[in-house]
Amino acid sequence: MDISSYPSLETYEARENTGSRSSNRLAMQISFAMWKIFELYQNEDFTVAMDCIDDVVIFKTSNENPTIVTYQLKTKDATTGNFELRKLIGDNVFLKMYDHIEKIDADVEEIYLITNNPLKFRKKTVNAERILFEKLDEDIKELIEENMSQSKVFADKGLSSKFIYSLVDMSFHNHREISQYKLNSLLMKEKIDISITAADALFNALQDILTTKQNYEFSLQDEFNTVLKKKSYSKTEFTSLLDNSKKINAYVLSFEDIRTNYKSKPLKLKEESLYRRAMASVKEKCNKSPNILQNINEDIFQYAKEQIDINDEITRIELVILLQSVFDDKINVELSKEEKEILYMQNIELALREG
Structure with missing residues (x-):
């Protein structure tokens, strides 16, 4: 992938991911990336990157001015309850998200916090499918801004309208099933007539590819462009995978x-x-x-x-x-x-x- 379309990335330094590395969480990140591939495939030119800049990143290249969309995923077992806002603040989740405003503001279009259980603060619950941070209740917004204010550029830029919260229907038990359903829906829309066995093989192949991208370990001294090539997967590559499956079958x-x-x-x-x-x-x-x-x-x-x-x-x-x-x-x-x-x-x- 050529980063010259994204000026802010030319000096970007890859950072170590310090979040949870549990197998369940990583598997759900891969499923989420697959969802985005299937959803965007018919209408966008894109490249998806795993565990680079954020948990999942989409580089949109359809328009004259390419943009970046980042996704920070917080997932837990549905039986363990909601995400406590104070816990996320204690982990500096919002400050880390503000890093995108600090470093790639010129190119980033949207910055998502994705959770599979609602956010909770005192007696208030946030369970919107999509809501801007700036539209959250005032006391919730103030706590988030307080965490973000530790950034050296917050005083100048404030709470950007690029920050979005989204609750998704995803659990440790259903994320793979949902991903397979979304792939089958795409195959039907694309009129790709292959057997269930072939569709399963295609799904597993894509999952393996994204797992390899996610697991690639880089040095903090590596050039960002070098890292991105190892961590990213393009629409063109997915099209080739689909075409190959059509030819095989x-x-x-x-x-x-x-x-x-x-x-x-x-x-x-x-x-x-x-x-x-x-x-x-x-x-x-x-x-x-x-x-x-x-x-x-x-x-x-x-x-x-x-x-x-x-x-x-x-x-x-x-x-x-x-x-x-x-x-x-x-x-x-x-x-x-x-x-x-x-x-x-x-x-x-x-x-x-x-x-």
């Missing part, structure tokens, strides 16, 4: 196609059995590792398409042989000879279908 190759178009002589029964099994197993293996195979699968597809375009005489059989010579040693998932052939055949048929 597209019905473009039948056994009759193999027998008729790719074999110069009748198959022996043993060979037929191997190819029939390979047709099922290669799809299963590709669905299990879509993030690992997506780059090589795209390379195979593009190479096949290029050869079809430039070589008027090449046949399907010859193109499979050519793909074997180029890609057999590059596929980094264990596939049998027949499974690799099926992968090549599928990409050839996809390239022919797309024209």
